[in-house]
Amino acid sequence: MKPLLRHMNFSMLLFGRLISNIGDSMYYIAAMWLVYTLGGSAFYSGIAGFLTLAPQAFQFITGPIIDRHSIRNLLVATQLIQALLLCTIPIAYAFHFLSVTMIFIIMPLAAFLNQFSLPAENALIPQILPKEQRVTANSLMAVSQQGSDAAFNALSGALVASVGAITLYMADIVTFLLAALLFSAIKLQYAHEENKSAKTIQEQTRRYFNDLKEGFLTVFRSILGKMLVASAITNFVFGAMMASLPAYSDTLGGSEIFGFLLAGMSIGSLIGAGSAGLFKRFAFGRLMIVGYFLGFSFWFASACIPYIPFKIILFSISMIPIGLSNVLSFVFMQNVIPQKMLARSISVITSISSCMMPIGSLIGGVLSTLFRPQIIFAATSSSLLFISVYLLCVPLLRRIPSVQSIQPEQYGFHSDSPSGI
Template identity: 45%
Template sequence: MKWLVRNHNFLFLFLGRLVTNIGDSIYYVAAMWLVYDLGGNAFYSGLAGFLTMLPMALQFLTGPFVDRWPIKKVLISTQLLQCFLIFLIPLTYYFDVLTVQLVLIIMPIVSFIEQFAYPAQTKALPIVLKKDDLVKGNSLFSFAYQGVDLVFNAISGILIVSFGAITLFLADSITFAVAILLFAVLKFPKQAIKKSNQKKTAKDVIKSYTRELKEGFSIVFHSLLATFLLGSVLCNFAIGAAQAVLPAYADYQGGAQWYGFYLAALSIGSLIGALISSLFGKLPLGKLTILAFAIGGILWIVSPFSSSTLFGVILFGLAWIPVGATNVLFAAVIQTIVPNNFLGRINSITRSMSVVAMPIGSLAGGYLASVFSPQFIFSITGSGILFVSVVWLLHPTLRKLPRVANMDAATFRLRFKEKEPNVVNEV
C-alpha cells in the first residue's frame, strides 16, 4: 500500500470519502429510524425512503455541472451545506419544534446535495490515479463506503437506544466539518482553459448545459450501456422496497438493534465483495454477473424464513457479496472506457437510470409493509437481484462480456466527440 501513502492526493481524497461516508451512514440510519419513530408507521419510513432516493434518480441533472465545475470546490461546498442542514435537526429538537415533516423536508435536500458530491469524488479518481490502479482505488473507495457502513450499521441500533437519534445527528454534523478540512488540502493538476472574448449570457449557459446533457444521454442510449442498465431498474425497485420495509421488519424481529444488524450484514457482504473484487476481475464479467446475482437473489429470498433470526441476517449478508464485487467492477469499467471530460455526465446518467425505480420501490414497500406481513414483503424483494441474472443470461452480448481488463469503448459501442476541456480542476 506504499502507493497510497505516497500519493497524497489520493490519500486525502480517500480519507475525505471515509469521513463523508461516516456522516452519511449516521445520517441515514438515524433519519430512517427517527421518521419511523415520530410517524409510528412503516408508511412514513417508505415515504422517507422515497424522498431520499428521488434525488438519486435525478442525478443526471448534476452531471454537466460536475464536468464543468472545479472538483475541489464541489467537494468542499457540498460538505458545508450538508453540515448546516444536518445540524438543523438537533437545533430544532433543542427548541422543541422538531416534527416528522421537518425531517422529511431535510432528507431529500441532503440527498440532492450528495448527487454532486459522489460523482465529483468518482471523477477525481482517474485524475489522481494511474489507469492500472483504478480497480484498487475503486476497491478502497468501496471499502470506505462499506467498511464505514459495516461499523456504524452494526452499532447503530445500540447507539440509537443508548444516546438517541438526535445525538447522532449532532455527531453527524461534526463529521461533515472534518471532511471539509480534508478536501481543502487536495491539489489537482491544471487543465487547459478554453478562453472566450465574450462573456456568456444566461441563455448561452442554459443552451450549453442542455447540449451537454443531451450529448450524455445520446452516448449512453446509443450504446450497450442502455441494456447494461436494464436489469438494474427492477433490481433497484426491489432494493428500495427492502430498505423501506426494513425498520418495520426489524421492529417485528425485536427492535432497533435488529435494524442495525441487518444493515451491518448488508455492509459486511458488500465489503467482502469489494475486497475480493480483484479476484472476480480475472473472470469474464458476463458469466460472473449471471452466476453472482442468481446466488445472491436466492439467499435473500430464503433469509426471512430461517428458523433463527441471526442465521437469516447471515444469509442476507451473504447475498450482498456478489453485489459488492460486481459494483466495484462496473465502476472500474466506466472509468476505464469513458474519457474524463465525459465522466461526470456518464456516471450521473447511468446512476440515475439504474436507481430511477428505487424511490418508487421505497414508497410501494412502505405501503405494502403497512398492509401485509413485513416478513413476506422483505422476502419477495430478493427477486429483484434474480432479475439481473435473468437479463444478462438472455442478452447474448452481455452474456459474453470479457474480463474488465479486456474492455474498451468499442466493447460497449461508445462514441465520443472529443473537445477541449473548459474547466480548471484545481484551486
C-alpha cells in the same frame, strides 16, 4: 493496497469520503429522531426519510455541472455548504425557534448537495489513478462507504440516546469541515477548466441542457443502457424486499432477526466490494452471469431453510455478488466513458436506478399485505436469476472482457467525439 494509500491524492479522496460519510450517517439518524421528538409521530419520521432519500432521484442534474467545473472545488464547496446548512439547526434550537418545518426544508437541501459526491468522486478517480489501480481504488471507496454506514448507523442510535440529537448535529458539522479540508488538499496536474465561451445566462442555460441531453444519450445509445436494466431491477427488488423484511422477520422471531438480516446484508456486500481486486482479471460478463445465479441460489435457499442461523448466513452470502458487481461496474464505466462525459453518465444511471427503489418499496408493501411475507422474500430472490439470464441472452453484455482489458473503442466510445460515443 499500500502503494495506493501512499498516493496523496487518492488518500485525501478516500479519507475525505470516509469522514463525510460518517457525517451523513450521523445526520440521517439525528434528523429522523429529532423530527420524531418534535412532531410526536412516526408520520413525521416517514416524511423525513422520504425527503432525505428523494434527492437521489435528481442526481442527474449534477452531472453536467461536475463535468464542466473543478471537481476538487465542487467537493470542497458542497461540504462547506452542508456544514453551513446544518449550523442552523443547533442555532435555532438554542434560540427556541426550531420546528419540524425548518428541518423538512434543510434536510432535502443538504441531501441534494450530497448528490454531487458519487459522480464527482467516480469522475476524479480516472484523473488521479492509472487503469491498473482503479479496481482496488473503487473497492476501497465502496468498503469505506458501506462499512462506515453499517457502523455509524448503529453507533449514531446510541449517541442520540446518550448525548442527544443536537450534539450529534454539531459533531456532524465538524465532519463536513474536516472532509472539506481533506478534499482541498487534492492536487491535480491539470485543472478542469470551465468552458468560457458561454457568457450570458441564456447561453449557459442552453449549454447545461445540451450537456444534460448528451448524458442521457450517452447512456441509452450505448452498452450502458443495457447494463442499466440490471441495476434498475436490482434496486426495484431491494426496495420491495426491504418493505416486506420487517414482517418477514417478525414471523421468524421479531426485531432481533430483522437486525441480523440487515447486518448480514451489509457484511455480504462489504465482502463482495472488498474482494473485487481478486476478480479484476476475470471476464466481467461471465463473472456477472455466474455471480447473480449464485446470489439467487443462496437467497432462495435462505428463504427455504428453516434453521435461522443458516438462513441469515445464506442471505448474507447472496449479497456478495452484488457488492462485487457494483465495484466492477464503476470501474467498467471509468475505463470506457470519456472523461468529459463521465460524471453526467454516472449521475444519469444512479438517478434512474435510485428511482426504482421507492417504487419497489411501495409495491412490496402492498404485496406484503396480500401475500405471506415468506412468499415475498422467496419471490424477490428470483430477480437475481432473471438478471443472470438477461446477461446471458444479451451478447454484448455476455462478452464483456475483464475490466482491466476493456478498450473504449470496443463499445463505440471515442474520447475525441463531440458526444462521447
